[in-house]
Amino acid sequence: MSPKPNKNGGAKTAPAFSLLTGGIVTPASSGASLFAAWHSEIVSSTIFQAGPAQATRTYSTSMVDLGDEHLTLRTPLSVVVEADDEEAVASWPEIEAFGSGSTGAEALNDLKDEIIRLYRDLEATPDVELGRLPLRWKRALRLAVAPRPERAQ
Amino acid sequence: MKYGEVKRAVEHKMPGDVARCTKESNRWAELDGRRLLRVTMPKRHPGDLKRKTLNSIRQQLKLDHEQFGDFVHCRLSLTEYETHLRTLVAAGRL
Numbered sequence: 001m002s003p004k005p006n007k008n009g010g011a012k013t014a015p016a017f018s019l020l021t022g023g024i025v026t027p028a029s030s031g032a033s034l035f036a037a038w039h040s041e042i043v044s045s046t047i048f049q050a051g052p053a054q055a056t057r058t059y060s061t062s063m064v065d066l067g068d069e070h071l072t073l074r075t076p077l078s079v080v081v082e083a084d085d086e087e088a089v090a091s092w093p094e095i096e097a098f099g100s101g102s103t104g105a106e107a108l109n110d111l112k113d114e115i116i117r118l119y120r121d122l123e124a125t126p127d128v129e130l131g132r133l134p135l136r137w138k139r140a141l142r143l144a145v146a147p148r149p150e151r152a153q
Numbered sequence: 154m155k156y157g158e159v160k161r162a163v164e165h166k167m168p169g170d171v172a173r174c175t176k177e178s179n180r181w182a183e184l185d186g187r188r189l190l191r192v193t194m195p196k197r198h199p200g201d202l203k204r205k206t207l208n209s210i211r212q213q214l215k216l217d218h219e220q221f222g223d224f225v226h227c228r229l230s231l232t233e234y235e236t237h238l239r240t241l242v243a244a245g246r247l
Contacts, residue, residue: 130188
């Protein structure tokens with residue numbers, strides 16, 4: 001599972017992004033281009049996984065709603081999608097949550113379910129029972145997720 | 154790696170693990186009464202877990218590639234994984 005040399009011959013990885021990309025290597029191995037792709041609102045770029053050559057498309061996109069009866073998003077959420085012919089993973093790195101599926105759309109929907117489960121789980125857990133990271137996730141989720149306003153009868 | 158292998162390892166090697174309900178396949182690692190990290194097990198599907206999903210699970214477990222292989226294939230015990238987590242806590246990473 002260790003990174004293999006890219007097609008330019010360099011055994012380069014992008015350590016600063018390894019949590020997000022798992023050691024994805026661009027043809028140019030440019031950390032700057034990865035950074036730009038990650039932070040752009042809707043940017044897609046074709047990059048290559050370390051290991052067996054397989055094109056992976058990585059892009060960020062906006063999630064505007066959770067599709068839940070009781071919960072919604074306060075503002076659109078920027079999430080990262082990595083997809084190739086076999087699978088897709090959508091993630092919200094800030095809370096270390098991901099969803100998977102065979103397409104980007106499936107992965108995004110799975111991520112929505114995951115965000116809802118994590119929000120409810122953390123809301124049901126007292127802060128004193130949470131470690132440093134889950135406590136941060138809880139704060140981030142409270143900023144992003146809100147109860148859906150009840151409709152007027 | 155097979156779905157069952159990874160799920161079994163997660164179920165048996167997460168310290169202080171408490172599944173919130175029977176339908177919930179996601180797991181928490183708990184040390185000294187505090188939840189430290191959470192692992193997402195995808196919905197049941199046959200055969201091997203795909204690479205990106207495996208990588209996401211590995212990152213949630215805070216393991217490198219080699220440690221993750223050991224974790225799934227029984228060479229890394231629950232006690233050793235717990236020690237690994239305590240090291241991360243001491244280093245301020247968890």
